Amino acid sequence: MNAFGLIQIGLVLLCTTIISSHQCNHLPLQQRKVIENSLRLLDKMGKNFPQQCLREKMSFRFPKQVLQPGQKEIVKAAIEEIFHHIFYIFSKNLSLAAWDGTALDQFQNGLYQQIEQLESCVTKKHTRYCWSKEVSRLKLKKYFQKIDCFLKDKQHNLCSWEISRAEMRRCLQLIDKTTRKL
Numbered sequence: 503m504n505a506f507g508l509i510q511i512g513l514v515l516l517c518t519t520i521i522s523s524h525q526c527n528h529l530p531l532q533q534r535k536v537i538e539n540s541l542r543l544l545d546k547m548g549k550n551f552p553q554q555c556l557r558e559k560m561s562f563r564f565p566k567q568v569l570q571p572g573q574k575e576i577v578k579a580a581i582e583e584i585f586h587h588i589f590y591i592f593s594k595n596l597s598l599a600a601w602d603g604t605a606l607d608q609f610q611n612g613l614y615q616q617i618e619q620l621e622s623c624v625t626k627k628h629t630r631y632c633w634s635k636e637v638s639r640l641k642l643k644k645y646f647q648k649i650d651c652f653l654k655d656k657q658h659n660l661c662s663w664e665i666s667r668a669e670m671r672r673c674l675q676l677i678d679k680t681t682r683k684l
Contacts, residue, residue, distance in 0.1 A: 526623035533581070536616045537678045543609040544671050547601040551668060555661035562648050562669055565641040569680040575624065577684065580638045581677055582620035587646035588670055589613040595653070599663040 568580040592610055599606075649666055656662035 532619065533616065533681045534678060536612055537674050537681070540609060540612055540674055541671060541678075543605045543612065544667055544674070546605040547609060548599070548664060548667055551664055552661065555664050558656075558661045558665060560652060560665055562645060562652070564669075564673060564676060565638075565645055566676065568638040568641055569676055574684060576635055576638060577680060578620060578624045579635045580642065581681075582617060582624050583639055583642050584673055584677060585613050585617045585620065587642060588673065589617060591646065591649060591653070591666065591670070595658040596663070598658050598660055599667075600660060601663075601667075 569577055589610065592606070592613070596606065649669060653662045653666060
C-alpha cells in the first residue's frame with residue numbers, strides 16, 4: 503500500500519473518531535429525546551392501566567444508587583445496561599400483552615439505536631471504574647431478573663405486562679432525571 507493510501511485511511515479513522523466523540527458529547531441531550539420518545543411510545547403501546555390489574559401491583563425496587571451522577575462513565579454504563587435489559591424484556595412472549603404492534607416496534611428500534619450509541623460512547627478502558635461498574639451491573643441484573651421472573655410466574659399475562667410496562671416507564675423517568683443532572 504502506498505503512502506497516499508495510508509494517509510486516506512488515517513483521515514477516515516480520524517474523522518470517524520471526531521464524529522463519534524462529537525456524538526458522545528451530545529449524549530445527554532440525545533438521551534432525553536430518546537427517553538421522551540420512548541415514554542410516548544410506551545403510552546401509545548397500551549391503553550390506560552387496567553383496573554383489574556391494580557390488586558396485582560408489585561414493587562420491584564429499582565436500585566437508584568446505580569444512577570448517582572457522581573461518575574459519568576459509571577452512569578453511562580448503567581444506562582446502557584438498563585437499555586439492554588429493557589430491550590430484552592420487551593423482545594419476548596408479548597402475545598398476551600395486546601399492545602399496538604407499530605408502537606412496540608418503534609419502541610424496540612429506539613432502544614436498539616440508543617444501545618448502539620451508548621456502546622460506542624461508554625469507555626471500556628477505565629479499569630478504575632470496573633469494580634463500580636460491575637457492582638452496578640449486578641444490582642441491575644438482579645432488579646431485571648425480578649421483573650422477568652414476575653412475568654414468567656404470571657405466564658406473561660396481560661396484567662404482568664401492564665405492570666412491567668409501568669415499571670419500565672419509571673426506569674426511563676429515572677434515567678431522564680439523571681441525564682438532566684449530568
